[in-house]
Amino acid sequence: MSQPASEMSDGVPLIFELGQKGRANRYFEDAKPLETYLPPSVLREELPLPENSELDVVRHYTRLSQRTFGIDVGFYPLGSCTMKYNPRVNDAIAARREFAELHPYTPDELAQGALQVMYELERSLSSLFGMAAFSLNPSAGAHAELAALLIAKKYFKDRGETHRDKVIVPDTAHGTNPASAAMCGFHVISLPSDSRGRVSVEEIRKVLGPDTAVCMMTNPNTLGLFEEQIAQIAAEVHAAGGLMYYDGANANAIMGYTRPGDMGFDLMHLNTHKTFTIPHGGGGAGHGPLGVAAYLVDYLPTPVVVARDGEFALEFDRPKSIGPMRSFWSNFAHAVRALAYLYANGEAGLKRVSQLAVLNANYLRVKVAEFLETPYPETCRHEFVASAQRLKKEHGVRALDLAKALLDRGYMAPTIYFPLIVPESLMIEPTETESKETLDDFAAALHGIVETAKTNPQELFDAPTATVVGRVDETRAARQPDLRWRA
Ligand SMILES: Cc1ncc(COP(=O)(O)O)c(C=O)c1O
The missing domain is CATH 3.40.640.10 (Type I PLP-dependent aspartate aminotransferase-like (Major domain))
Structure with a gap:
């Protein structure tokens, strides 16, 4: 059953809820109060910030960072978005x-x-x-x-x-x-x-x-x-x-x-x-x-x-x-x-970026074409579009279900339902920064999902089950997002 976004309790308290009066670290116990240095006119009467220990703050934000998906976590083949690795330098x-x-x-x-x-x-x-x-x-x-x-x-x-x-x-x-x-x-x-x-x-x-x-x-x-x-x-x-x-x-x-x-x-x-x-x-x-x-x-x-x-x-x-x-x-x-x-990169390096982006897309395109329709089956540039139209017709499984099942397998989903002219589209852009092994693993995972669609489609309708948030009511989540924290 779909859950409205506002009712998805994921068990992580807000930093405000974690706070306790007097809990903040005071590394310099004998430091004089601010009033000693600043005139009353520039001092706030009230500063409603939570008081947390440094350890609680570090744990809180580290935990939150682990509950999201990003390019630093795994493959992110979001077509048209070019989610490639960003050199830290x-x-x-x-x-x-x-x-x-x-x-x-x-x-x-x-x-x-x-x-x-x-x-x-x-x-x-x-x-x-x-x-x-x-x-x-x-x-x-x-x-x-x-x-x-x-x-x-x-x-x-x-x-x-x-x-x-x-x-x-x-x-x-x-x-x-x-x-x-x-x-x-x-x-x-x-x-x-x-x-x-x-x-x-x-x-x-x-x-x-x-x-x-x-x-x-x-x-x-x-x-x-x-x-x-x-x-x-x-x-x-x-x-x-x-x-x-x-x-x-x-x-x-x-x-x-x-x-x-x-x-x-x-x-x-x-x-x-x-x-x-x-x-x-x-x-x-x-x-x-x-x-x-x-x-x-x-x-x-x-x-x-x-x-x-x-x-x-x-x-x-x-x-x-x-x-x-x-x-x-x-x-x-x-x-x-x-x-x-x-x-x-220099000029030569930028050219190589495009070469590899195109090579990776075509490598994956040919692999995916073995088990999903690719309505425009010719050499592509940096991305390609597959379709779940046949799966939908024969097994009731849509591009959305494939996308959600990929999340359970540790991948970001491709862009779906865009471009609009391809029914049940999955737009896949591997980018130049991914290795052959990653592309092979992704293709194998997607192939496995397509096989599951034929034998146990219900598993895909229930996906994702391994993520922090399960399947949401997409319309209500988009139209009535509840983003406010209430005490
Ligand atoms: C083809 C195309 N055009 C335009 C845009 C809009 O770019 P931005 O998200 O930077 O506003 C996007 C974004 O995804 C895109 O894929």
Whole structure:
């Protein structure tokens, strides 16, 4: 039976419940009270924090950390999310005092090193992806999509083409693409993929017109397939007066092989929190640099880091800019990690990253195809999509059940039910950081689950049973989350 999220008592008390008056460690017993040093005007009358011993605090948070799943615990083949291993050295560099303790109001002349990091990251990304310039301002992919569409809107306004109000989005696109377009006030036109999972020139011609503003594409797309007609598609969109937007969430597949700028894209985002080592998940801090072609540079969000006479500076006064997308320097620590990753790999290393990501995906794809349908059975890029449609028809077992059973076997589940055009889809992205043994073990585990589906489907309907939280009522958990602590 499904449990509402609010009733799932998992037996871990909150740090507030653990607290006991007088329990906090006092390492310096004879230390004088705060009142000795501070005037009453700056002292709080009350500070309702729990008092816990250090040991209780350490145990509490260590226990909590063990009740979650992350890339440090096991294989995380979450398609489209590129959950790869993050070298610790990048975190160590970002945590250096010189970066971590820098105040965002520090004058430029005292923050030259940090500004140089941003400048060099911006230059490196521009060259790697073939764009004239990048803004490091947006905090995530979706945030950069919104910024890009705001730029498109302003650009068309400046040209007196406000009638351009349509954004074309293929049916394989991530949900943020149409959502960003709608948020920006555009009308979304969904473009059907062909039988090989790609967008065709013929289809795009049918929807192009004088009202076309932007065509948003992901390449390789979310089926892990490269859009072979991309150059012709870009030419058609440009001929109609529209702009091409590249969703770079899948950039892990192309580094050193091709560049969105060369494919004909005018705007693009990167999810550095996927492609460049930075951890993401749980809606946490991200980083979504936004790249543009030369004729759109003036529209980039502010501030922009510039180099003048050997000095680095933040430029705020850019009359055509859409303005800041967020405060201060955006997620600066992520920029530090991303640059550390880029420099550690170098050009050849980044190319190898993409090679291995593609190799791993194809190795696993061929193995999985032995026991699950793969509706687009050709060489993929960094991810592939399998389907549980036959299992559902013959045994009532859905992609959701396979995903939950994987959790019991110590794996994160793949992305399921996305892309929407594949029924009962499982979107699998192994990434380049996993070993052959891990891929073999995962394939064996998934195969075992598929066999169980045929002999004992109930076991899968009950899964997961080995995790902290069992099967939840997914709708209520999403629609009525109870996240508040009540005494
Ligand atoms: C293909 C694709 N586009 C866009 C996004 C949105 O990126 P973000 O989560 O950084 O907002 C994602 C996120 O998973 C994605 O997979």
